[in-house]
Amino acid sequence: MLRADEPVVHTFARTPSFGWSPVKGARKYQFELATSRSFNDNAIVWSAGNLKIPAVSVPISLPWMTGQPYSLYAHVRAITRSGAGRWSTPFGFNMRWTTVPAPLGPSYPGLLRWSAVPGASGYTVWLVDADKQFNTRTNMADEREYYSFHQDSTWTGTVHWRVRAMRLLYGNADNGIPSVSYGPWSPIYTSTNPPFTTGPLTLSSTISKVVSDKSHVRAHEVMPGFLYSGDTSIWGTDEELYRVEVFSDEDCLNPVFRGAIVGSPAYVPRESGPLALPTDVNGVLQARTSFLPSGAEPDSKTADDEVVKTDEMDASSSNQGAKVDLWDSDWPSGRYYWTVMPVDIVPDQQLSTVLSVPALAGATTITVANATGILAGDTLNIGSPFAENAVAQAVNGNDITLSAPLNNFHAAGETVVRPSGGVKYRDAELTQDACAAGRKLTFGKLSEPAVTGQSAAFATGLSPSGKLVSASRLKPKFYGQPLVAWQPTLATDKYEVQWSRRAYPWQTAGSVQTFSTSTTLPLTPGTWYYRVRGIDNLMIGPKPQLSWSSPVRLVVTKPRFKIVK
Secondary structure, three states: OOOOOOOOOOEEOOOOOEEOOOOOOOOEEEEEEEOOOOOOHHHEEEEEEEEOOOEEOOOOOOOOEOOOOOOEEEEEEEEEOOEEOOOOOOEEEEEOOOOOOOEOOOOEOOEEEEOOOOOOOEEEEEEOOOOEEEEEOOOEEEOHHHHOOOOOHHHHOEEEEEEEEEOOOOOOOOOOOOOOOEOOOOOOEEEEOOOOOOOEOEEEEEEOOOEEEOOOOOEEOOOOEEEEEOOEOOOOOEOOEEEEEEEOOOOOOOEEEEOOOEOOOEEOOOOOOOEOOOOEHHHHHHHOOOOOOEOOOOOEEOOOOOEEOOHHHOOOOOOOOOOOEOOOOOOOOOOEEEEEEEEEEEEOOOEEEEEOOOEOOOOOEEEEOOOOOOOOOOEEEEOOOOOEEEEEEEEEOOEEEEOOOOOOOEOOOOEEEEOOOEEEEEEOOOHHHHHHOOOOEEEEEOOOOOOOEOOOEOEEEEOOOOOEEEOOOOOOEEEEEEEEEOOOOOOOOEEEEEEEOOOOOOOEEEEEEEOOOEEEOOOOOEEEEEEEEEEOOOEOOOOOEEEEOOOEEEEEEOOOOOOOO
8 A cells, every 4th residue: 555565465445556576687567457367358457568667556446346265366477578478476355445434422412423434535424314315525424404493302312324435436447347436334323412402602613533612722634513502693582593604814704614504503514515495484394394405505695685605505616516625724823713603584575566677578687676675586476467477596786687588578567576485594693793792713724744654755666776675764765766655635536746856945847646545756867856735626716735745855766787797
Protein backbone atom coordinates (compact mmCIF):
# COMPACT_ATOMS: atom_id res chain seq x y z
CA MET A 1 0.00 0.00 0.00
CA LEU A 2 2.81 2.44 0.85
CA ARG A 3 6.23 0.76 0.67
CA ALA A 4 7.75 -2.21 -1.14
CA ASP A 5 9.30 -3.52 2.09
CA GLU A 6 5.95 -3.96 3.89
CA PRO A 7 5.15 -7.44 5.22
CA VAL A 8 3.62 -9.56 2.47
CA VAL A 9 -0.18 -9.79 2.68
CA HIS A 10 -2.74 -11.26 0.31
CA THR A 11 -5.89 -9.22 1.10
CA PHE A 12 -6.35 -5.53 0.28
CA ALA A 13 -9.13 -3.00 0.91
CA ARG A 14 -7.99 -0.69 -1.90
CA THR A 15 -5.94 -1.21 -5.03
CA PRO A 16 -2.29 -1.92 -4.10
CA SER A 17 0.90 -1.16 -5.99
CA PHE A 18 3.26 -3.96 -7.04
CA GLY A 19 7.03 -4.40 -6.86
CA TRP A 20 9.44 -7.19 -7.74
CA SER A 21 13.13 -8.05 -7.66
CA PRO A 22 14.96 -6.43 -10.58
CA VAL A 23 16.42 -8.60 -13.32
CA LYS A 24 20.00 -8.00 -14.42
CA GLY A 25 20.11 -6.56 -17.93
CA ALA A 26 16.38 -5.79 -18.05
CA ARG A 27 15.54 -3.06 -20.53
CA LYS A 28 11.90 -2.97 -19.44
CA TYR A 29 9.24 -5.08 -17.75
CA GLN A 30 5.81 -6.39 -18.74
CA PHE A 31 3.19 -6.72 -16.01
CA GLU A 32 -0.24 -8.38 -16.04
CA LEU A 33 -3.17 -8.60 -13.61
CA ALA A 34 -5.78 -11.29 -14.21
CA THR A 35 -8.64 -13.24 -12.66
CA SER A 36 -6.98 -16.55 -13.55
CA ARG A 37 -3.58 -18.13 -12.99
CA SER A 38 -3.57 -18.98 -16.69
CA PHE A 39 -3.63 -15.29 -17.67
CA ASN A 40 -5.79 -15.97 -20.72
CA ASP A 41 -6.75 -12.90 -22.73
CA ASN A 42 -10.32 -12.92 -21.38
CA ALA A 43 -8.96 -12.99 -17.82
CA ILE A 44 -6.66 -9.97 -18.09
CA VAL A 45 -7.88 -7.12 -15.86
CA TRP A 46 -5.01 -4.69 -16.52
CA SER A 47 -1.56 -4.81 -18.08
CA ALA A 48 1.47 -2.59 -18.77
CA GLY A 49 4.27 -3.33 -21.19
CA ASN A 50 6.91 -0.61 -20.96
CA LEU A 51 7.83 -0.34 -17.29
CA LYS A 52 11.30 1.08 -16.66
CA ILE A 53 11.49 0.27 -12.95
CA PRO A 54 10.50 -2.92 -11.07
CA ALA A 55 7.38 -1.37 -9.56
CA VAL A 56 4.01 -0.23 -10.88
CA SER A 57 0.99 1.79 -9.72
CA VAL A 58 -2.32 0.35 -10.98
CA PRO A 59 -4.68 3.10 -12.30
CA ILE A 60 -7.99 1.25 -11.79
CA SER A 61 -10.06 0.27 -8.77
CA LEU A 62 -9.90 -3.50 -8.67
CA PRO A 63 -13.22 -5.36 -8.21
CA TRP A 64 -14.15 -7.01 -4.94
CA MET A 65 -13.12 -10.63 -5.44
CA THR A 66 -12.28 -13.48 -3.09
CA GLY A 67 -11.30 -17.03 -3.92
CA GLN A 68 -9.97 -20.28 -2.46
CA PRO A 69 -7.31 -19.22 -1.82
CA TYR A 70 -7.18 -16.24 -4.25
CA SER A 71 -9.21 -14.64 -7.00
CA LEU A 72 -6.74 -12.18 -8.56
CA TYR A 73 -3.21 -12.86 -9.79
CA ALA A 74 -0.25 -10.76 -10.91
CA HIS A 75 2.90 -11.75 -12.76
CA VAL A 76 5.78 -9.96 -14.45
CA ARG A 77 8.60 -10.66 -16.88
CA ALA A 78 11.73 -8.85 -17.97
CA ILE A 79 12.62 -7.87 -21.52
CA THR A 80 16.39 -7.98 -22.14
CA ARG A 81 18.51 -7.67 -25.27
CA SER A 82 17.95 -11.39 -25.70
CA GLY A 83 14.16 -10.98 -25.72
CA ALA A 84 11.38 -11.74 -23.23
CA GLY A 85 12.21 -13.80 -20.17
CA ARG A 86 9.90 -16.20 -18.35
CA TRP A 87 6.86 -14.96 -16.50
CA SER A 88 7.29 -14.92 -12.74
CA THR A 89 5.38 -17.20 -10.41
CA PRO A 90 1.85 -15.70 -10.07
CA PHE A 91 1.22 -13.66 -6.92
CA GLY A 92 -2.32 -14.34 -5.69
CA PHE A 93 -4.47 -11.97 -3.64
CA ASN A 94 -8.04 -11.01 -2.77
CA MET A 95 -9.89 -7.67 -2.70
CA ARG A 96 -12.42 -7.17 0.08
CA TRP A 97 -13.45 -4.87 2.91
CA THR A 98 -11.65 -5.67 6.13
CA THR A 99 -14.50 -4.55 8.40
CA VAL A 100 -18.01 -3.09 8.48
CA PRO A 101 -18.94 0.19 10.21
CA ALA A 102 -19.81 -0.06 13.91
CA PRO A 103 -21.58 2.51 16.13
CA LEU A 104 -19.42 5.08 17.91
CA GLY A 105 -19.96 6.46 21.40
CA PRO A 106 -20.87 8.63 23.10
CA SER A 107 -24.32 9.04 21.55
CA TYR A 108 -26.05 12.37 20.96
CA PRO A 109 -29.80 13.00 20.44
CA GLY A 110 -30.73 12.96 16.77
CA LEU A 111 -27.25 11.89 15.56
CA LEU A 112 -25.87 8.63 14.13
CA ARG A 113 -22.11 7.99 14.15
CA TRP A 114 -20.05 4.98 13.11
CA SER A 115 -16.43 3.88 12.81
CA ALA A 116 -14.53 4.81 9.66
CA VAL A 117 -13.67 1.93 7.31
CA PRO A 118 -10.20 1.81 5.70
CA GLY A 119 -10.46 2.40 1.96
CA ALA A 120 -13.94 3.96 2.13
CA SER A 121 -14.66 7.20 0.28
CA GLY A 122 -18.20 7.46 1.67
CA TYR A 123 -21.10 5.54 3.21
CA THR A 124 -24.69 4.55 2.47
CA VAL A 125 -27.04 4.90 5.44
CA TRP A 126 -30.23 2.83 5.60
CA LEU A 127 -32.89 4.15 7.97
CA VAL A 128 -34.80 0.92 8.45
CA ASP A 129 -37.99 2.32 10.03
CA ALA A 130 -38.27 5.05 7.38
CA ASP A 131 -37.31 2.59 4.60
CA LYS A 132 -34.90 5.14 3.20
CA GLN A 133 -31.29 5.17 2.01
CA PHE A 134 -28.91 8.04 1.30
CA ASN A 135 -25.17 8.57 0.78
CA THR A 136 -22.80 10.66 2.85
CA ARG A 137 -19.07 11.31 2.75
CA THR A 138 -18.59 11.56 6.53
CA ASN A 139 -19.13 8.87 9.17
CA MET A 140 -22.20 10.50 10.71
CA ALA A 141 -25.76 11.47 9.80
CA ASP A 142 -28.67 13.28 11.43
CA GLU A 143 -32.07 11.71 12.09
CA ARG A 144 -34.13 14.45 10.42
CA GLU A 145 -36.70 11.97 9.05
CA TYR A 146 -37.68 10.90 12.57
CA TYR A 147 -38.03 14.39 14.09
CA SER A 148 -39.46 16.56 11.30
CA PHE A 149 -43.16 17.28 12.01
CA HIS A 150 -43.24 14.73 14.88
CA GLN A 151 -40.91 15.27 17.83
CA ASP A 152 -42.63 12.91 20.31
CA SER A 153 -40.86 9.80 21.53
CA THR A 154 -43.11 7.41 19.61
CA TRP A 155 -41.29 8.62 16.48
CA THR A 156 -37.88 9.62 17.83
CA GLY A 157 -37.26 7.28 20.78
CA THR A 158 -35.88 4.31 18.82
CA VAL A 159 -34.06 4.39 15.49
CA HIS A 160 -33.04 1.24 13.63
CA TRP A 161 -30.32 1.68 11.03
CA ARG A 162 -27.67 0.02 8.93
CA VAL A 163 -24.66 1.42 7.12
CA ARG A 164 -22.19 0.22 4.50
CA ALA A 165 -18.95 1.62 3.18
CA MET A 166 -18.67 3.02 -0.34
CA ARG A 167 -15.59 3.48 -2.49
CA LEU A 168 -14.89 5.66 -5.50
CA LEU A 169 -14.61 3.66 -8.73
CA TYR A 170 -12.06 4.72 -11.33
CA GLY A 171 -10.63 3.25 -14.52
CA ASN A 172 -11.93 0.31 -16.55
CA ALA A 173 -10.83 -3.31 -16.45
CA ASP A 174 -9.54 -4.65 -19.77
CA ASN A 175 -11.92 -7.62 -19.66
CA GLY A 176 -14.92 -5.52 -18.58
CA ILE A 177 -15.41 -7.30 -15.24
CA PRO A 178 -17.98 -5.39 -13.15
CA SER A 179 -16.75 -3.49 -10.10
CA VAL A 180 -19.23 -2.50 -7.38
CA SER A 181 -18.75 0.55 -5.21
CA TYR A 182 -20.20 -0.76 -1.97
CA GLY A 183 -19.25 -3.13 0.80
CA PRO A 184 -21.46 -5.38 2.96
CA TRP A 185 -24.22 -3.92 5.09
CA SER A 186 -23.63 -3.73 8.82
CA PRO A 187 -25.99 -5.55 11.19
CA ILE A 188 -29.13 -3.63 12.20
CA TYR A 189 -28.11 -1.18 14.92
CA THR A 190 -30.52 0.39 17.41
CA SER A 191 -30.09 3.96 18.65
CA THR A 192 -32.23 5.44 21.40
CA ASN A 193 -33.00 9.10 22.00
CA PRO A 194 -34.21 10.84 25.15
CA PRO A 195 -37.44 12.87 25.05
CA PHE A 196 -37.15 16.02 22.95
CA THR A 197 -35.88 18.97 24.99
CA THR A 198 -38.08 22.06 25.05
CA GLY A 199 -37.17 25.56 26.24
CA PRO A 200 -34.80 28.17 24.78
CA LEU A 201 -33.04 27.11 21.58
CA THR A 202 -29.45 26.49 22.71
CA LEU A 203 -26.27 25.55 20.85
CA SER A 204 -24.22 22.62 22.12
CA SER A 205 -21.24 21.81 19.87
CA THR A 206 -19.89 20.79 16.49
CA ILE A 207 -18.51 17.28 16.13
CA SER A 208 -16.27 15.22 13.85
CA LYS A 209 -13.17 13.42 15.15
CA VAL A 210 -13.10 16.21 17.72
CA VAL A 211 -15.74 18.19 19.60
CA SER A 212 -15.74 21.98 19.43
CA ASP A 213 -17.90 23.76 22.01
CA LYS A 214 -17.95 26.96 24.05
CA SER A 215 -15.20 25.77 26.39
CA HIS A 216 -12.93 24.18 23.78
CA VAL A 217 -12.97 25.67 20.29
CA ARG A 218 -11.32 23.26 17.83
CA ALA A 219 -10.75 22.79 14.11
CA HIS A 220 -12.41 20.01 12.09
CA GLU A 221 -10.83 18.16 9.18
CA VAL A 222 -14.24 17.80 7.48
CA MET A 223 -17.56 19.62 7.57
CA PRO A 224 -18.79 18.83 11.11
CA GLY A 225 -22.14 17.85 12.50
CA PHE A 226 -24.03 20.46 14.55
CA LEU A 227 -25.69 19.76 17.91
CA TYR A 228 -28.29 21.94 19.66
CA SER A 229 -31.38 21.64 21.86
CA GLY A 230 -34.61 23.45 22.71
CA ASP A 231 -37.42 24.85 20.57
CA THR A 232 -38.13 28.40 21.76
CA SER A 233 -37.04 31.53 19.87
CA ILE A 234 -35.64 34.65 21.49
CA TRP A 235 -39.14 36.13 21.13
CA GLY A 236 -40.71 33.31 23.15
CA THR A 237 -42.40 31.45 20.27
CA ASP A 238 -42.25 27.64 20.13
CA GLU A 239 -40.98 26.26 16.81
CA GLU A 240 -40.65 22.72 15.46
CA LEU A 241 -38.27 23.33 12.54
CA TYR A 242 -34.68 24.66 12.50
CA ARG A 243 -31.93 25.66 10.11
CA VAL A 244 -28.17 25.74 10.80
CA GLU A 245 -26.39 28.75 9.32
CA VAL A 246 -22.62 29.35 9.21
CA PHE A 247 -21.03 32.79 8.86
CA SER A 248 -17.63 34.28 8.23
CA ASP A 249 -18.21 37.11 10.74
CA GLU A 250 -19.11 37.25 14.42
CA ASP A 251 -22.12 39.51 13.73
CA CYS A 252 -23.72 36.70 11.66
CA LEU A 253 -24.28 38.91 8.62
CA ASN A 254 -22.27 37.14 5.90
CA PRO A 255 -23.56 33.57 5.46
CA VAL A 256 -21.21 31.03 3.88
CA PHE A 257 -23.40 27.97 4.42
CA ARG A 258 -27.13 27.46 4.91
CA GLY A 259 -28.30 24.07 6.03
CA ALA A 260 -31.56 22.33 5.23
CA ILE A 261 -34.68 22.81 7.34
CA VAL A 262 -34.99 19.91 9.80
CA GLY A 263 -36.86 19.09 12.98
CA SER A 264 -34.01 17.20 14.66
CA PRO A 265 -31.71 18.43 17.47
CA ALA A 266 -28.71 17.58 15.27
CA TYR A 267 -27.78 18.49 11.72
CA VAL A 268 -25.23 16.93 9.36
CA PRO A 269 -25.11 18.31 5.78
CA ARG A 270 -26.16 15.82 3.11
CA GLU A 271 -24.87 15.95 -0.44
CA SER A 272 -27.91 13.86 -1.45
CA GLY A 273 -30.28 16.76 -0.75
CA PRO A 274 -32.84 17.96 1.82
CA LEU A 275 -36.28 16.71 2.79
CA ALA A 276 -39.19 17.40 0.44
CA LEU A 277 -41.03 19.73 2.81
CA PRO A 278 -44.80 20.03 2.29
CA THR A 279 -46.06 23.12 0.47
CA ASP A 280 -49.70 23.10 1.62
CA VAL A 281 -51.74 22.51 4.73
CA ASN A 282 -52.81 19.03 3.64
CA GLY A 283 -49.17 18.12 3.07
CA VAL A 284 -48.28 19.27 6.60
CA LEU A 285 -51.05 17.09 8.05
CA GLN A 286 -49.78 14.12 6.07
CA ALA A 287 -46.18 14.79 7.18
CA ARG A 288 -47.27 14.48 10.80
CA THR A 289 -48.17 10.84 10.19
CA SER A 290 -45.37 9.75 7.84
CA PHE A 291 -41.66 10.02 7.07
CA LEU A 292 -40.75 12.70 4.55
CA PRO A 293 -38.83 11.63 1.43
CA SER A 294 -35.81 13.47 0.09
CA GLY A 295 -36.56 16.04 -2.57
CA ALA A 296 -36.68 19.75 -3.30
CA GLU A 297 -36.87 22.05 -0.30
CA PRO A 298 -39.09 25.03 -1.22
CA ASP A 299 -37.49 28.44 -1.00
CA SER A 300 -37.99 30.05 2.38
CA LYS A 301 -37.48 33.58 3.66
CA THR A 302 -35.51 35.29 6.35
CA ALA A 303 -37.31 37.33 8.97
CA ASP A 304 -36.64 40.46 6.85
CA ASP A 305 -37.97 38.86 3.62
CA GLU A 306 -34.79 37.72 1.84
CA VAL A 307 -35.12 34.45 -0.10
CA VAL A 308 -33.16 31.55 1.43
CA LYS A 309 -31.95 28.50 -0.49
CA THR A 310 -30.21 25.64 1.29
CA ASP A 311 -26.75 24.63 0.10
CA GLU A 312 -28.00 21.04 0.08
CA MET A 313 -29.74 21.99 -3.19
CA ASP A 314 -26.51 23.29 -4.76
CA ALA A 315 -25.44 20.50 -7.10
CA SER A 316 -24.96 22.76 -10.12
CA SER A 317 -21.20 22.24 -10.45
CA SER A 318 -20.79 18.74 -9.08
CA ASN A 319 -21.89 15.42 -10.48
CA GLN A 320 -21.29 13.80 -7.11
CA GLY A 321 -23.74 15.77 -4.97
CA ALA A 322 -24.46 19.11 -3.41
CA LYS A 323 -21.59 21.37 -2.37
CA VAL A 324 -21.78 21.09 1.40
CA ASP A 325 -18.14 21.41 2.49
CA LEU A 326 -16.34 24.57 3.68
CA TRP A 327 -12.95 26.03 2.88
CA ASP A 328 -10.12 25.92 5.38
CA SER A 329 -10.43 28.79 7.85
CA ASP A 330 -6.73 29.61 8.44
CA TRP A 331 -7.02 28.10 11.90
CA PRO A 332 -6.45 29.23 14.63
CA SER A 333 -6.65 32.91 13.66
CA GLY A 334 -9.52 32.35 11.23
CA ARG A 335 -12.75 30.58 12.16
CA TYR A 336 -16.44 30.18 11.39
CA TYR A 337 -19.44 31.32 13.44
CA TRP A 338 -22.68 29.37 13.52
CA THR A 339 -26.16 29.55 14.90
CA VAL A 340 -29.50 27.75 14.52
CA MET A 341 -32.56 29.62 13.29
CA PRO A 342 -36.08 28.59 14.37
CA VAL A 343 -38.30 28.35 11.28
CA ASP A 344 -42.02 29.24 11.18
CA ILE A 345 -44.58 27.34 9.12
CA VAL A 346 -46.71 30.19 7.71
CA PRO A 347 -50.08 29.36 6.08
CA ASP A 348 -50.92 31.34 2.93
CA GLN A 349 -53.91 33.64 2.78
CA GLN A 350 -55.91 34.13 -0.42
CA LEU A 351 -54.53 36.92 -2.62
CA SER A 352 -56.33 38.43 -5.56
CA THR A 353 -55.21 40.75 -8.35
CA VAL A 354 -55.99 41.29 -12.06
CA LEU A 355 -54.13 41.11 -15.35
CA SER A 356 -52.89 44.57 -16.30
CA VAL A 357 -52.18 43.52 -19.92
CA PRO A 358 -53.72 40.74 -22.05
CA ALA A 359 -52.08 37.30 -21.96
CA LEU A 360 -52.03 35.25 -25.15
CA ALA A 361 -52.46 31.49 -25.32
CA GLY A 362 -48.98 29.97 -25.12
CA ALA A 363 -47.59 32.86 -23.06
CA THR A 364 -45.20 31.93 -20.24
CA THR A 365 -45.26 35.37 -18.54
CA ILE A 366 -48.18 37.40 -17.26
CA THR A 367 -48.27 40.95 -15.91
CA VAL A 368 -50.60 41.76 -13.02
CA ALA A 369 -51.63 44.94 -11.28
CA ASN A 370 -50.04 43.94 -7.97
CA ALA A 371 -47.89 40.81 -7.39
CA THR A 372 -47.16 41.56 -3.73
CA GLY A 373 -47.26 38.31 -1.71
CA ILE A 374 -47.04 35.98 -4.73
CA LEU A 375 -43.90 33.83 -4.63
CA ALA A 376 -42.20 31.26 -6.79
CA GLY A 377 -43.95 27.91 -6.38
CA ASP A 378 -47.41 29.42 -5.74
CA THR A 379 -50.41 27.92 -7.51
CA LEU A 380 -52.47 30.55 -9.38
CA ASN A 381 -56.02 30.52 -10.75
CA ILE A 382 -56.11 32.72 -13.86
CA GLY A 383 -59.11 34.19 -15.68
CA SER A 384 -62.85 33.87 -16.12
CA PRO A 385 -64.83 32.38 -17.84
CA PHE A 386 -61.94 30.29 -19.29
CA ALA A 387 -60.19 29.79 -15.96
CA GLU A 388 -57.01 27.71 -15.74
CA ASN A 389 -54.45 26.85 -13.11
CA ALA A 390 -50.78 27.73 -13.38
CA VAL A 391 -47.68 27.66 -11.16
CA ALA A 392 -45.49 30.73 -10.62
CA GLN A 393 -41.88 29.91 -11.48
CA ALA A 394 -40.44 33.37 -10.76
CA VAL A 395 -41.72 36.81 -9.78
CA ASN A 396 -40.03 40.03 -10.94
CA GLY A 397 -41.94 43.11 -9.86
CA ASN A 398 -45.44 42.59 -11.27
CA ASP A 399 -44.26 40.16 -13.98
CA ILE A 400 -44.88 36.51 -13.16
CA THR A 401 -43.07 33.76 -15.11
CA LEU A 402 -45.12 30.56 -15.32
CA SER A 403 -43.77 27.00 -15.22
CA ALA A 404 -45.86 26.05 -18.30
CA PRO A 405 -47.49 28.03 -21.18
CA LEU A 406 -51.09 29.22 -20.88
CA ASN A 407 -53.75 27.21 -22.70
CA ASN A 408 -56.18 30.10 -23.24
CA PHE A 409 -56.26 33.81 -24.06
CA HIS A 410 -56.97 36.08 -21.10
CA ALA A 411 -57.97 39.74 -21.39
CA ALA A 412 -56.72 42.59 -19.26
CA GLY A 413 -58.82 42.90 -16.11
CA GLU A 414 -59.37 39.15 -15.65
CA THR A 415 -58.68 37.95 -12.12
CA VAL A 416 -55.52 36.20 -10.91
CA VAL A 417 -56.06 34.46 -7.57
CA ARG A 418 -53.62 32.70 -5.30
CA PRO A 419 -55.87 30.44 -3.21
CA SER A 420 -55.33 29.92 0.49
CA GLY A 421 -54.15 26.54 1.73
CA GLY A 422 -50.47 26.73 0.85
CA VAL A 423 -47.69 27.09 3.42
CA LYS A 424 -44.39 28.96 3.41
CA TYR A 425 -41.31 28.72 5.63
CA ARG A 426 -39.87 31.78 7.30
CA ASP A 427 -37.13 32.34 9.89
CA ALA A 428 -38.65 33.37 13.21
CA GLU A 429 -35.67 35.65 13.99
CA LEU A 430 -32.91 37.62 12.36
CA THR A 431 -29.55 35.87 12.51
CA GLN A 432 -27.90 39.04 13.84
CA ASP A 433 -30.42 39.17 16.71
CA ALA A 434 -29.86 35.51 17.58
CA CYS A 435 -26.07 35.93 17.61
CA ALA A 436 -26.27 39.21 19.56
CA ALA A 437 -28.41 37.40 22.15
CA GLY A 438 -25.58 34.89 22.65
CA ARG A 439 -26.80 31.96 20.52
CA LYS A 440 -23.53 31.66 18.62
CA LEU A 441 -20.54 29.32 18.67
CA THR A 442 -17.35 29.09 16.62
CA PHE A 443 -15.26 26.34 15.06
CA GLY A 444 -12.30 26.01 12.71
CA LYS A 445 -11.85 24.06 9.49
CA LEU A 446 -8.41 22.66 8.65
CA SER A 447 -8.31 19.93 6.01
CA GLU A 448 -5.99 17.01 6.56
CA PRO A 449 -2.85 17.10 4.40
CA ALA A 450 -1.88 13.87 2.67
CA VAL A 451 0.67 11.86 4.65
CA THR A 452 3.53 11.12 2.26
CA GLY A 453 5.82 9.46 4.77
CA GLN A 454 6.70 8.93 8.41
CA SER A 455 10.36 8.47 9.28
CA ALA A 456 11.01 8.39 5.53
CA ALA A 457 9.03 9.04 2.37
CA PHE A 458 6.58 6.45 1.03
CA ALA A 459 8.74 6.16 -2.07
CA THR A 460 10.02 3.08 -3.87
CA GLY A 461 12.39 2.55 -6.79
CA LEU A 462 15.75 1.30 -7.93
CA SER A 463 18.71 2.13 -5.74
CA PRO A 464 21.84 3.49 -7.46
CA SER A 465 23.25 -0.04 -7.09
CA GLY A 466 20.27 -1.61 -8.91
CA LYS A 467 18.17 -3.02 -6.04
CA LEU A 468 14.46 -2.40 -5.44
CA VAL A 469 14.29 -0.35 -2.25
CA SER A 470 11.93 1.90 -0.33
CA ALA A 471 13.16 5.14 1.15
CA SER A 472 14.96 4.63 4.46
CA ARG A 473 16.06 8.22 5.08
CA LEU A 474 14.69 11.72 4.66
CA LYS A 475 16.55 12.41 1.38
CA PRO A 476 16.44 9.15 -0.56
CA LYS A 477 18.28 8.47 -3.82
CA PHE A 478 16.83 6.44 -6.70
CA TYR A 479 17.97 5.45 -10.14
CA GLY A 480 15.14 6.07 -12.60
CA GLN A 481 11.57 7.14 -11.96
CA PRO A 482 10.37 6.49 -8.38
CA LEU A 483 6.92 5.29 -7.35
CA VAL A 484 5.46 7.44 -4.57
CA ALA A 485 2.45 6.70 -2.38
CA TRP A 486 0.42 8.43 0.33
CA GLN A 487 -2.30 7.66 2.81
CA PRO A 488 -5.87 8.53 1.70
CA THR A 489 -7.40 11.68 3.16
CA LEU A 490 -10.96 12.39 4.26
CA ALA A 491 -13.49 14.09 1.96
CA THR A 492 -11.28 13.54 -1.09
CA ASP A 493 -12.42 12.66 -4.61
CA LYS A 494 -8.98 12.54 -6.25
CA TYR A 495 -5.41 13.75 -5.71
CA GLU A 496 -3.03 16.17 -7.36
CA VAL A 497 0.73 15.52 -7.31
CA GLN A 498 3.22 18.26 -8.23
CA TRP A 499 6.99 18.22 -8.51
CA SER A 500 9.52 21.05 -8.48
CA ARG A 501 13.27 21.56 -8.63
CA ARG A 502 13.15 23.58 -5.39
CA ALA A 503 11.06 23.58 -2.26
CA TYR A 504 10.90 27.35 -1.95
CA PRO A 505 9.85 29.24 -3.86
CA TRP A 506 7.89 26.37 -5.35
CA GLN A 507 8.10 26.28 -9.15
CA THR A 508 5.91 23.53 -10.57
CA ALA A 509 7.78 21.54 -13.21
CA GLY A 510 4.98 19.04 -13.70
CA SER A 511 1.80 17.69 -12.16
CA VAL A 512 -0.63 14.84 -12.44
CA GLN A 513 -4.11 14.11 -11.07
CA THR A 514 -5.03 10.60 -10.04
CA PHE A 515 -7.83 8.74 -8.25
CA SER A 516 -5.26 6.31 -6.88
CA THR A 517 -3.08 6.78 -3.80
CA SER A 518 0.17 6.16 -5.68
CA THR A 519 1.81 7.22 -8.92
CA THR A 520 5.13 7.03 -10.74
CA LEU A 521 6.90 10.38 -11.05
CA PRO A 522 8.42 11.06 -14.51
CA LEU A 523 11.58 12.66 -13.12
CA THR A 524 14.94 13.18 -14.82
CA PRO A 525 18.27 13.01 -12.93
CA GLY A 526 18.73 15.68 -10.27
CA THR A 527 17.27 16.84 -6.96
CA TRP A 528 13.48 17.05 -6.85
CA TYR A 529 10.66 17.89 -4.45
CA TYR A 530 7.11 16.57 -4.69
CA ARG A 531 3.90 17.29 -2.79
CA VAL A 532 0.36 15.87 -2.73
CA ARG A 533 -3.07 17.35 -2.00
CA GLY A 534 -6.64 16.11 -2.14
CA ILE A 535 -9.41 17.58 -4.29
CA ASP A 536 -12.88 17.83 -2.72
CA ASN A 537 -15.61 18.27 -5.35
CA LEU A 538 -18.17 19.07 -2.64
CA MET A 539 -16.27 22.19 -1.57
CA ILE A 540 -18.35 25.37 -1.84
CA GLY A 541 -16.98 27.62 -4.58
CA PRO A 542 -14.80 27.05 -7.65
CA LYS A 543 -11.59 25.94 -5.89
CA PRO A 544 -11.94 22.44 -4.41
CA GLN A 545 -8.29 21.91 -3.45
CA LEU A 546 -7.36 20.76 0.05
CA SER A 547 -4.10 21.31 1.97
CA TRP A 548 -0.75 20.41 0.43
CA SER A 549 1.49 17.91 2.12
CA SER A 550 4.92 19.12 3.12
CA PRO A 551 7.39 18.96 0.19
CA VAL A 552 9.38 15.72 0.06
CA ARG A 553 12.93 15.76 -1.27
CA LEU A 554 14.42 12.96 -3.32
CA VAL A 555 17.34 12.57 -5.71
CA VAL A 556 17.28 10.81 -9.07
CA THR A 557 20.80 9.64 -9.89
CA LYS A 558 22.44 9.34 -13.29
CA PRO A 559 23.39 5.90 -14.69
CA ARG A 560 26.60 4.32 -13.47
CA PHE A 561 28.82 2.30 -15.79
CA LYS A 562 31.43 -0.31 -15.04
CA ILE A 563 34.18 -1.48 -17.41
CA VAL A 564 34.26 -5.27 -17.30
CA LYS A 565 37.00 -5.92 -19.92
